[in-house]
Amino acid sequence: MVLEKKCAVITGSAGGIGRATAVEMARQGARGVVVTDIDVENARKTVELVEEAGGNATFIPGDLRKPEEIKALMDTAAGTYGGIDILVNNAGLLEPNLTDDASIEGLPLEVWDMIMDVNLKAVWLASRYAYPYLRKSAEPVILNAGSVASYNAYPANMAYSASKAGVVALTKMLALELSDDNIRCVAYSPGAVETTMLSKYLDAAEDRSAVERGLSATHLARRDPLLGQPWEVAKLICFLASGDALFINGSSHMVDGGALAWRGSRGA
Numbered sequence: 001m002v003l004e005k006k007c008a009v010i011t012g013s014a015g016g017i018g019r020a021t022a023v024e025m026a027r028q029g030a031r032g033v034v035v036t037d038i039d040v041e042n043a044r045k046t047v048e049l050v051e052e053a054g055g056n057a058t059f060i061p062g063d064l065r066k067p068e069e070i071k072a073l074m075d076t077a078a079g080t081y082g083g084i085d086i087l088v089n090n091a092g093l094l095e096p097n098l099t100d101d102a103s104i105e106g107l108p109l110e111v112w113d114m115i116m117d118v119n120l121k122a123v124w125l126a127s128r129y130a131y132p133y134l135r136k137s138a139e140p141v142i143l144n145a146g147s148v149a150s151y152n153a154y155p156a157n158m159a160y161s162a163s164k165a166g167v168v169a170l171t172k173m174l175a176l177e178l179s180d181d182n183i184r185c186v187a188y189s190p191g192a193v194e195t196t197m198l199s200k201y202l203d204a205a206e207d208r209s210a211v212e213r214g215l216s217a218t219h220l221a222r223r224d225p226l227l228g229q230p231w232e233v234a235k236l237i238c239f240l241a242s243g244d245a246l247f248i249n250g251s252s253h254m255v256d257g258g259a260l261a262w263r264g265s266r267g268a
């Protein structure tokens with residue numbers, strides 16, 4: 001129960017890694033979990049799953065493209081649970097899921113802007129608006145979703161990669177800026193994890209199974225399933241949020257099956 005008495009806000013928690021984190025936080029004793037997303041139906045399902053796991057959850061809607069909604073979200077979250085201890089900036093968007101043409105000439109400007117708004121600017125804004133509450137917590141922490149794409153280039157990922165590299169830089173800046181208030185800021189950087197985001201990405205590929213084989217062939221971890229699972233990222237997030245991780249700050253932690261540890265591919 002390493003998260004006992006903690007209250008967490010998790011963006012993008014209608015599914016995937018965010019949902020798994022909400023449920024895992026409940027299992028690890030969190031006092032309250034704020035589920036927030038634009039996908040209302042699936043966010044409500046996450047609330048049910050948290051409750052089934054014995055936790056308390058509240059759905060607060062919010063569009064991360066809208067600064068005033070992010071501020072209202074943090075104010076309501078803090079009002080609901082009497083503060084915020086953990087902010088997980090987890091929501092994210094990937095361009096092949098938003099457009100048929102993610103090439104340098106084809107990527108629509110609004111798609112570039114949307115990705116930057118959700119993946120990067122909202123991380124800054126959510127941190128800004130959670131800050132007045134985090135600074136009152138005994139062990140406050142901000143956890144940000146990076147990616148293997150923060151470090152390496154992948155096809156059709158120009159806006160995504162740039163935003164995720166920005167997340168790693170912003171994580172360091174927040175760790176520095178907020179250190180006087182004892183607020184840690186840490187990034188988690190997954191590899192290929194089986195979620196809606198990944199399956200939409202694979203669906204958009206010309207040869208779905210070839211891309212899937214190619215991704216999993218970069219993993220040094222050989223086990224079944226070959227792709228990462230949302231709960232595996234959730235476990236890392238919960239550890240980074242816990243009192244066992246108080247010496248971890250400003251860093252980014254891979255959870256990628258070893259994909260970035262080498263430059264090869266094992267074949268599928």
Ligand SMILES: NC(=O)c1ccc[n+]([C@@H]2O[C@H](COP(=O)([O-])OP(=O)(O)OC[C@H]3O[C@@H](n4cnc5c(N)ncnc54)[C@H](O)[C@@H]3O)[C@@H](O)[C@H]2O)c1
Nearest residue numbers: 012014016017038063064090091092145147192193195197
């Ligand atoms: N799945 C992977 O392979 C993988 C790999 C590396 C990094 N990541 C990162 O992990 C995080 C979670 O990814 P996931 O795979 O669980 O994705 P997902 O698509 O399952 O979940 C992302 C959530 O963000 C929400 N969202 C999108 N735009 C929003 C907005 N404007 N306001 C509020 N919510 C919004 C979506 O509705 C969705 O529920 C993302 O930041 C992603 O970039 C995922």
